[in-house]
Amino acid sequence: MTISVVLVDDDEIDRYITRRIVQAGVEDSRFAEYEAGDAFLEAIADPVTRERDIGVPPPPVLILLDINMPRMTGFDVLESMKEHLERDESLRTGFKVMMFSSSENAKDRETAFSYDFVKDYIVKPLTKQKLQALVKRHYS
Template sequence: MTKIKPPVLIIDDDEVDRYILKRLIKEAQLELRIFEKTDGQEALDFLEDYDANKKKYPDEFPPIIIFLDINMPRVNGIQFLNAFAQLRVKIDISTCVIMMFSTSEREEDKANIMGHEFVKDYLVKGAFTSQQLKEKVLKVINSR
């Protein structure tokens, strides 16, 4: 029997930042199915294509955790959160939680973002270890 890997979605326009997060996941020895999107619109399109993705990835969709950057082209992180809140009532993605993954340490950003009940954490890029990431991810996975 094949072990099912919990799915996560990384939304970040910076290829290096996506690589660093994937490396931290690997260092933490987390066996996760990783989807990647380069901006909020691409991610929304991916989530909205629920039926096709559920068929294509039956045990790996929708993602459990979405790692979301703030500063991106087209649809940024804040715009994504607002669209995601509306999308959650239309399709079965209510089990998805968001962990912000951003360079912004602005308190206004944090307060606005953490006001959404589906946002579970705010990770500042470069300010956490693989072990801290592992603890945060396992907490979400084990609470399901």
């Protein structure tokens, strides 16, 4: 099964490590990364960019979304995504959002899961074992 993995994280080192783990751990995957939430939101709103980065019709899409980013937090992105998902059926059926943060704060976890389209909360760093468990849990 092809999975598009989208990483939204402002930390270049975290993006590099995550990209390497995904490429090694998910055999048939597309990978797109954004260093800011607003860039990601623009990409999913634009059909040409979405097709290039994610695929159309979108295959299952795993979105790893950081919480603490400049300009827009991950929670700001979730709020905007809620509007996108309500307008676009193809996004609603294929996207699975996983919060991907160094925060182990219970309030952050609670806020993330208040959005019904957030399926998981992963504490950084991503490891091959965490990724395999995540894919098995949500895509088998």
